[in-house]
Amino acid sequence: MARVRKLITPLLALVALAALALAASGCGTTDADPQRGRTLFIQKCSECHALAQAGAVGQVGPSLDHAFAAAREEGNDSDTIEGVVKAQVEYPRESNGNSAVSMPADIVTGQDLDDVAAYVGEWAGVPGAAPPKVPGGPGAQVFANNSCAGCHTFAAAEAGGVTGPNLDEELQGEEQAHVEEMIVNPNAEIVKGYPPNVMPQNYEQLLSAKEIEDLAKYLIENAAGGGKTKG
Numbered sequence: 001m002a003r004v005r006k007l008i009t010p011l012l013a014l015v016a017l018a019a020l021a022l023a024a025s026g027c028g029t030t031d032a033d034p035q036r037g038r039t040l041f042i043q044k045c046s047e048c049h050a051l052a053q054a055g056a057v058g059q060v061g062p063s064l065d066h067a068f069a070a071a072r073e074e075g076n077d078s079d080t081i082e083g084v085v086k087a088q089v090e091y092p093r094e095s096n097g098n099s100a101v102s103m104p105a106d107i108v109t110g111q112d113l114d115d116v117a118a119y120v121g122e123w124a125g126v127p128g129a130a131p132p133k134v135p136g137g138p139g140a141q142v143f144a145n146n147s148c149a150g151c152h153t154f155a156a157a158e159a160g161g162v163t164g165p166n167l168d169e170e171l172q173g174e175e176q177a178h179v180e181e182m183i184v185n186p187n188a189e190i191v192k193g194y195p196p197n198v199m200p201q202n203y204e205q206l207l208s209a210k211e212i213e214d215l216a217k218y219l220i221e222n223a224a225g226g227g228k229t230k231g
Ligand code: HEC
Pocket: 004, 007, 008, 041, 044, 045, 046, 047, 048, 049, 060, 061, 062, 064, 067, 084, 085, 088, 089, 093, 094, 095, 096, 101, 102, 103, 104, 107, 108, 116, 120
């Protein structure tokens, strides 16, 4: 944690200065839409970053909750964190010694960047943050809480991710046990046309047996509108 603190503090100072300059010039910001930013975050950032309010569990980059918890506790407000996020997306800091996992610049720009930064600013490091409640029962909630929507299309959850296969198309008539296996052990069988090691390998650690069961049941029951469950 100390390492993270050390990296963030100078950035915060810079952003605070920039904010002062902006305020002085009378040029305020924006009508950012954090709700839209949340969807964009799940689509564009959750593969690499954890953020509790988004249900994001990516592990390539730092957890944004951990990254900003100390800053928030020290009294930096959402606007300040928003500024740090914008700066990082526009000019990503080079990764510590491992350029293979550096964050690419300008993953989002313009209004999209405003919205994502406003969203992360609102929630990163907020104690006890959790994804909002969704309709559809316990399995739907597990799906919403674990960034499945960032990578998969699934109509019942209004999920439009395209990094992984379309679950409406793939899961019709699947067996419960097989779907559970696909979730906890995604590399056992790689879906044709998709790369291995993209779907997180740690859902078995993140989720309880009951949650995995609820999730698989929800997917089978709702694939392509449901009604195609075997047995
Ligand atoms: C391909 C993976 C990847 C994606 C996608 C990605 N990031 Fe990153 N991000 C990283 C890595 C790696 C770092 C750490 C850089 C370093 O070592 O300092 C990072 C650092 C950050 C930091 C700084 C955290 C800190 O500790 O100071 C922020 C903020 C951030 N990313 C926000 C975002 C946002 C917002 C998005 C989506 C628009 C995003 N990232 C997408 C990989 C990614």
